[in-house]
Amino acid sequence: xxxxxxxxxxxxxxxxxxxxxxxxxxxxxxxxxxxxxxxxxxxxxxxxxxxxxxxxxxxxxxxxxxxxxxxxxxxxxxxxxxxxxxxxxxxxxxxxxxxxxxxxxxxxxxxx
Amino acid sequence: xxxxxxxxxxxxxxxxxxxxxxxxxxxxxxxxxxxxxxxxxxxxxxxxxxxxxxxxxxxxxxxxxxxxxxxxxxxxxxxxxxxxxxxxxxxxxxxxxxxxxxxxxxxxxxxxxxx
Numbered sequence: 001x002x003x004x005x006x007x008x009x010x011x012x013x014x015x016x017x018x019x020x021x022x023x024x025x026x027x028x029x030x031x032x033x034x035x036x037x038x039x040x041x042x043x044x045x046x047x048x049x050x051x052x053x054x055x056x057x058x059x060x061x062x063x064x065x066x067x068x069x070x071x072x073x074x075x076x077x078x079x080x081x082x083x084x085x086x087x088x089x090x091x092x093x094x095x096x097x098x099x100x101x102x103x104x105x106x107x108x109x110x111x112x
Numbered sequence: 113x114x115x116x117x118x119x120x121x122x123x124x125x126x127x128x129x130x131x132x133x134x135x136x137x138x139x140x141x142x143x144x145x146x147x148x149x150x151x152x153x154x155x156x157x158x159x160x161x162x163x164x165x166x167x168x169x170x171x172x173x174x175x176x177x178x179x180x181x182x183x184x185x186x187x188x189x190x191x192x193x194x195x196x197x198x199x200x201x202x203x204x205x206x207x208x209x210x211x212x213x214x215x216x217x218x219x220x221x222x223x224x225x226x227x
Contacts, residue, residue, distance in 0.1 A: 034215065043202065043218040044155065089154050098143060098206060098214050099168055102154035 002027040004092050006103025013080050014111050021075045021106045023090035030092040033066060033073050034100070039086045047088075048075070080110045116219035118203050124225045127193060133222045135186040135203030144186040145204040145216065146178060155202055155218075161186060162208065193226045200224075 003026040013019050025033075031052035036044035050057045050064045050073065057064050063076040077084055087107050091100040116137045125131050135144065143162045147155035160168035161180040175197075177189040186203055200221045206214035 032214075036218075043220045046215055046217070049215065097168070098208070098216075099145060099157045099160050100155075100216060101157075105152075105154050 002030060002092055002094075002101040004090060004101050004103040006090050006106060008106060009104065010107045010109070012109045012111060015080060015082060017080055019075075019077045019080055019084070019108055019110075021088055021090070021108070022072065023074070023092075023103045024070075024072050025092045025101075026071065027092070027094065028068075028071065029094045030071075031095060032093045032098075033064070034091050035064060035075050036089045036091065036102075037086045038089065038105075044089060077108075080108075082110050082112050084108060085110045116203055116205050116217050118201075118219035118222050120222055121220065122223050122225075124227065125190065125193065126227050127195075129193075130189070130191045132190065133188040133201055133203075133224075135188075135205075135219055136184055137205040137217075137219075138184055139205065139217070140183075140207075141205035141217075142183055142208050143206045143214065144180060145206075146186070146188055147202040147204065147218075149200040149202055149221070151199075159188075190224075193224075195226050198224055198226045 006023045034049035037047045038044045050066050061078045066073040087105045089105050090103040119134045146158040149155045158172045159178045164180045175192050179187040202221045203219040204216045206216045
């Protein structure tokens with residue numbers, strides 16, 4: 001089955017700096033890669049996703065890049081703010097099996 | 113309505129109890145999911161229902177019994193649970209269970225404690 005590895009496990013940045021979280025996946029058939037943000041005690045919330053037919057997607061301060069050859073995708077957050085502090089999960093799924101396989105999570109802390 | 117709702121928010125039960133978790137969505141989604149999340153871990157898939165039929169069971173112990181009475185409702189029946197089953201149980205839904213590019217939306221979860 002699919003295996004998703006995520007790094008780093010914790011990330012601390014100063015407010016205004018950029019943060020980058022990286023994931024690799026094992027199943028070359030995976031074609032959908034969402035990112036979820038989970039604040040303490042809250043539900044995971046979809047913040048951005050990318051399909052395999054696209055190499056990059058941006059939504060305001062958040063961007064995701066995908067390298068299908070390397071089976072690698074990354075989340076980029078620019079101009080970080082304290083409210084960006086949360087746990088971020090990458091995930092992967094494929095047509096025919098829409099259940100998500102999650103990475104282990106990255107705890108992002110933005111220092112004011 | 114663009115939300116997935118779950119009840120109860122918190123549940124404490126003994127190992128001999130029988131209880132049920134409930135999940136509801138009114139977005140017209142035809143796939144619904146149960147995930148289990150332990151503290152500081154990612155969600156782990158338990159079950160997937162697609163068009164009200166069970167399509168994936170991730171080798172979950174029989175003390176967890178899912179049910180999908182209709183396209184809007186998903187239940188998880190609990191019986192003879194163990195303390196290690198204590199976790200946050202998340203429900204999610206998506207447009208379909210197998211099609212391409214289906215965003216999954218999560219409910220707030222039920223925090224279960226087994227004594």
